[in-house]
Amino acid sequence: MSSEPLLSRAFADDRLELAAAGSWTAVHANELEALVDGIARDAARSRSAAIDMRRVHEFDTFGAWLLERLVRESKALGQDMQIVGLPARFQGLLDEVHRTGGEGPPPPAAPNPLLRALEALGRGVAETGRELVPFINMLGALCIALIRVIVHPRAFRLTSAVHHVDRVGWQAVPIILLITFLIGCIIAQQGFFHFRKFGADVYVVDMVGILVLRELGVLIVAIMVAGRSGSSYTAELGSMKMREEIDALRTMGFDPVEVLVLPRVVALVIALPLLTFLGSMAALYGGGLVAWLYGGMSPEIFIDRLKEAISVTHFRVGMIKAPFMALVIGIIACSEGFRVLGSAESLGVQTTTSVVKSIFLVIVLDGVFAIFFASIDM
Amino acid sequence: MVIRVRDLVVGFGDHIVLDHLSVDVRRGEILGFVGGSGGGKSVLLRTIIGLLPKRHGSIEVLGTNMDRASDEERRAIERRWGILFQQGALFSSLTALQNVQFPMREYLKLSERLLKEVAIAKLRMVGLTPNDGDKYPSELSGGMTKRVALARALALDPEIVFLDEPTSGLDPIAAGDFDALIRTLQQTLGLTVFMVTHDLESLQTVCDRIAALADGKVVAAGSLATMLASEHEWVKAYFRGKRASRLASRLAHSD
Structure with missing residues (x-):
């Protein structure tokens, strides 16, 4: 044919x-x-x-x-x-x-590549300065919503908040326990391997205890939560924005921050410290297990040594940081979600940005806290 | 016969949507397919184009049995049909023009120049300007989205076009324009059109034949007059209900 x-x-x-x-x-x-x-x-x-x-x-x-x-x-x-x-x-x-039929309009003349590179650099720098604006906007909007909710407690979406605690907290428990447990094992193993050369086996317990309780427990958990829950917050809010659901809420007289963001951030602020606690315990357990099986240190000695090495202060330092990290993750995730435009591509871009940014800020925040606690002798 | 569906059964879990359905689409006609919301019209369309699995029956498109076709034969058939999805289903990361070019780029080895010229011709055919081609789907209105989607469905000059509720979400004027557009393109390009619709106006103005779907079967098929004469409960309610009575009276006047 x-x-x-x-x-x-x-x-x-x-x-x-x-x-x-x-x-x-x-x-x-x-x-x-x-x-x-x-x-x-x-x-x-x-x-x-x-x-x-x-x-x-x-x-x-x-x-x-x-x-x-x-x-x-x-x-x-x-x-x-x-x-x-x-x-x-x-x-x-x-x-x-x-x-x-026809040629259509001529394509726009391609600009000089050097100029274009310079322009992109300039725009990038200016853009970076503006990156902070949505974060501060969201923080402000969240404070206003929080005040409103404190004045009228019935406006708080308790059901929604509980649902999100279940999703970002309860359902995250197995994976968080597994990962922190493994991290505890690895630190202890590395500690024994290197400290043994100096005959300083006992100090492995100090290292594992202090490191896990002060820094690693909360940091690992925060990074996990940023990747697991922060990204899902961004994707959820972003697709709601794409389908005009957020506009619909606004026209019905609801504040999207109060309805969508506040329960999510509150859920994170509740869940992250709990996960940090569980994670730290799992890491210590992993450390103890490795100390027993690989380092030949009996559990009794490990626990005795742990009691001497760590104090409530170390535990407190880790736990104090957790809600602040949750706040940063929650705000970044939600504000990036609201920045999604019409296309599927922009949803992907904002989700990536959300995770990268919140992990970055979590680490920066950890550094700031380290300086702070050092200067108040904690 | 361009499409021949025999004894088709499609269901989800315990729920049978299409129950031994048979329907034919003849070459060069516009077949309007009506049915209640959730009655399985879109399911039938999606089953014919292979997006949903069937439990029983046979589907023959352009003389090829889709079950027995090898992957290569299937692809050859897929090139000969175009589909307009209900929401347009434009690729949101591509501009309107790139959306139209997408199937051409994948299937045909064309020079950039020809690619652009033909894509622009297609955009103009569906009533858009070349400037609209640079817009992204999120910047297009509902009517324009449908037009771009139609241009994309026509990109490879298919023989069959499937339209899933082409006029839903359009105002009556835009819907009328779109119907006229489908008619014109069907005549100039020699298309066979399979159209799922709710729109009585469309059925009256553009469809050569109508098939009515109720209880998972085609309960009536033929011209609008056949539909009006049908004694089936649902067909009666649909074509002789309040909304349709105006149409019927107008039809009587025009006779």
């Missing part, structure tokens, strides 16, 4: 006579374009031209456009190309393409 398109030419005096045949369809558009372009180059030599379409048995938009292009190009050269014998059933399509 479908056959190669053909276009043969003959010169009669200074008249170019073309004969077309075969399938002028999308499948053959590539060969056809080459044929048509070849003709267009030769056509300059003749004064008038005609194309015989009698033997074309398949014809679609692609073929019609190429024929139209041939006619237009010959017109531009000052000759009048006549179309002869086009089957009547194809005439409508050719007319349609004559009406609709």
